[in-house]
Amino acid sequence: MEGFNELIWPLTAWHWVAIGLILLSIEMAVGTFDLLWIAIAAGITAIFAAIAPAGLSDWQGQLIFFAIAATGLLILGRTVFAGMRKLAGEHPTLNKRMDRTVGQRGVVMDDFSGGSGRVKLGDTEWSAETVDESNPAAGTSVIVEDTAGNVLRIKPV
Template identity: 60%
Template sequence: MDALIDLVWPPTAWHWLTLALVLLAIETMLGTFDLLWVSIAAGATALFSAFAIIGSNSWQGQFLFFAAAAVGLVVLGRTVFADMRKKDAEHPTLNRLMSRTIGQRATVIAAFANGQGRVRLGDTEWPAETTDGSNPGEGASVLVDGTEGNGLKVTRAGT
């Protein structure tokens, strides 16, 4: 039993580094960002215990440094870095190519018949269907209103 106590007491830089890595691994699985700050505090405490002036890096000093760093970083994380916790996508159309076409102007490359035709948007040709029932001719300009499958829903563009 004494050998086990001698292994873990007093805490060293290696103990704090191990705690930091364990907390970081748990944070990776949870994704809450709360344990991230505590993990960083444990890593900072590892540096403190390794490089602090002898006497200030006693186990009491290490725990005091860890507590202050953890509380400070959690508060900082909850206030200054609060945006990291948001679930909203910064780019709502990322990986959604079809959504990016809405609102863009396309050119008719095959005249519409019965509301069906083909348009060129950028360097890509798309099957298209008019939403207003019109049949624009070749070369006409249309606006993309929506998408369905791999086709575009378009309406005649004003000049």
């Protein structure tokens, strides 16, 4: 036991900083968020080791402080910050150009015939069909209700 005590006794704040950085780099590789909290606990323990009075900052006090901090932060991370573990979902219209047109206002370019025609949204002309089989005249404001393939399904405003 005497040899182990001599090995651990010179435990300093720099040891905890190194442990925290090692744990943080492993966390970056695996991405579980569990080691993140333990790395933060090691960083807090480094601060504790640097400022604690001599009676509390021996290696046993540092290990007890680290165990309490790591346990507390791990529980906090699993409960309060549980949302961090969920993967961020894809934006609903990312790379879905047609879906982004729903709800936009446009202008009829030419008179519709048989419920079909052309509509201008922004600087782009689109094939369109009306949802109610009406035939709006050129210049009429319309709103995009839905899409079908590359065809806008519109209704007059």
